[in-house]
Amino acid sequence: MPSTHLYAKPLQLNTADAGFEVAFGARLHWSADTDTAIEQRVAAILADVQKRGDAAVLEYTQRFDGLQAAGVKALEITQAELQAALDSLPAAQRDALQAAAARVRQYHEAQKKASGESWSYRDEDGTLLGQKVTPLDRVGIYVPGGKAAYPSSVLMNAIPAHVAGVQEIIMVVPTPAGVRNPLVLAAACVAGVSRAFTVGGAQAVAALAYGTATIPKVDKITGPGNAYVASAKKRVFGAVGIDMIAGPSEILVLADGSTPAEWVAMDLFSQAEHDELAQSILLSPDAAYIAQVQAAIDRLLPDMPRREIIAKSLNDRGALILTRSMEEACALSNRIAPEHLEVSSRDPHRWEPLLRHAGAIFLGAFTSESLGDYCAGPNHVLPTSGTARFSSPLGVYDFQKRSSLIEVSEAGAQTLGRIAAELAYGEGLQAHARAAELRLNPVPPMRDMK
Numbered sequence: 001m002p003s004t005h006l007y008a009k010p011l012q013l014n015t016a017d018a019g020f021e022v023a024f025g026a027r028l029h030w031s032a033d034t035d036t037a038i039e040q041r042v043a044a045i046l047a048d049v050q051k052r053g054d055a056a057v058l059e060y061t062q063r064f065d066g067l068q069a070a071g072v073k074a075l076e077i078t079q080a081e082l083q084a085a086l087d088s089l090p091a092a093q094r095d096a097l098q099a100a101a102a103r104v105r106q107y108h109e110a111q112k113k114a115s116g117e118s119w120s121y122r123d124e125d126g127t128l129l130g131q132k133v134t135p136l137d138r139v140g141i142y143v144p145g146g147k148a149a150y151p152s153s154v155l156m157n158a159i160p161a162h163v164a165g166v167q168e169i170i171m172v173v174p175t176p177a178g179v180r181n182p183l184v185l186a187a188a189c190v191a192g193v194s195r196a197f198t199v200g201g202a203q204a205v206a207a208l209a210y211g212t213a214t215i216p217k218v219d220k221i222t223g224p225g226n227a228y229v230a231s232a233k234k235r236v237f238g239a240v241g242i243d244m245i246a247g248p249s250e251i252l253v254l255a256d257g258s259t260p261a262e263w264v265a266m267d268l269f270s271q272a273e274h275d276e277l278a279q280s281i282l283l284s285p286d287a288a289y290i291a292q293v294q295a296a297i298d299r300l301l302p303d304m305p306r307r308e309i310i311a312k313s314l315n316d317r318g319a320l321i322l323t324r325s326m327e328e329a330c331a332l333s334n335r336i337a338p339e340h341l342e343v344s345s346r347d348p349h350r351w352e353p354l355l356r357h358a359g360a361i362f363l364g365a366f367t368s369e370s371l372g373d374y375c376a377g378p379n380h381v382l383p384t385s386g387t388a389r390f391s392s393p394l395g396v397y398d399f400q401k402r403s404s405l406i407e408v409s410e411a412g413a414q415t416l417g418r419i420a421a422e423l424a425y426g427e428g429l430q431a432h433a434r435a436a437e438l439r440l441n442p443v444p445p446m447r448d449m450k
Contacts (some may be wrong), residue, residue: 010318049206085185106375135165140208142223174200
C-alpha cells in the first residue's frame, strides 16, 4: 500500500526575493569530489587488476557481485547467448527495442555524415592540407547493473561506436548474484556488441584500461556508473580515453503554464526516480501554475513504485522557482546548464534561441524527456553538473579521432620554410630552422631509392 506519510515538497523560490541568489546557489550545489575512502579503495583495485589481471578481476567479481565462476572466461556472454536473449523477449518488447535501436542508429548515421568525414584541399602552390578521420580500434562500454538494468544505455553507447566504424565493442555489465537481464543482453545483440563480460565496478574499468589475459585492453571507455566507476574512469584517463565523469541525473523544465500540470509533475518524477541525488527543477513565471504542479506532485506521488527515492530527491534537491518572465527563466537556465531541458511552452521555438547551455533540449509539451532516454534518436549520455557549458552529448565523434594531413609541395616549401626558420630561430631551436632551410632552393637532387 502507498505510504500515507510520504511527501515531496521541492524548495519554492522566487527570483524577486532578496535571498534568492544564496538559496538558489545552495540548492544547485553538488560536489563531484569522491569520498576519500572510495578513492583509496579504487586505487588499490586498479593497481591489483593491473598487476594480477584475470585473477584479481575474478576475486573482486566474487566479492562484490557474489558471482562464482571458474575463471574470467566463464564470465563472458557469448554471441549465441545474446541472440537467445533477443529471441526470448516478448514480441512487443523485442519490437520496441529494435525500433528504438533503428531510430538511434538513423540519428547517428546522420551525425556521421555531418561531421565525421575526412577532407583535404590544395592551396595555390600545390600544398595539400586536410584532416583524416578514423575510428578507434576497440572501445569498452560500461553498462550499470546495480539498482536497475539499462538496456537503453547499451544502445546509446554501442550504436554510435558501431556507426563510427569501431571494429570491436567490449561491453562490461555487473550481474549481482549472477542474475542476467535478458533485455540488456538483447540490446547488446541488436546494437552490435562484439564481446560482453559479467564484470562491473572499478575492476571492470581496470580490466578494460589495462587488459587482462581474457579481457582485451581498449582505447576508450564510455558509459555511466556509480562512484567507484566514476573514480576509476577518472584515474585511468591517460591510459585510455573516457567520455565524461557523470554526476546525478538532472531535468529542468521551463513552463509557461500551458502544459497540464500532471505532465510536468511526472516529468520531474522521471529524473527524481533515478537516484536520491538527482535534481528536478521547474522554472515558471506563473505562480498559480507552480501551485498546480505542487498539487499534482502531492496527488501522483503515492502511486509511484519508486516514491521513496522520488520524495527524497525532490525534498533534498528539487526546486519550483517563480521567475519574473520566461526571458528570465531562460537566462537562469543558461546559468544552470542542465543535462535535460524541457521547454514546455505553446511556442517553444520562441524561447529556443535564448537557450545556450543544455545537454539536450526538448521542445514542446509533447516532447517528454523520457522519449529522449529511450527512442527519439539523439544520445541520452549527456553532460551533467553544469558541464553542458563546455561539453556535448556522446556521439559518433567520441569514437573517432582526427589526424592532420600535410603534404608540402616544393614550391610551398620555399615560402613555408622561410617563415618556419625565422620563427624557429626566434625560439632558439636551430635544428628546427635548419630542417626547414635545407629544403630551400637550390634543392639537391633526390636520391634514387632502389
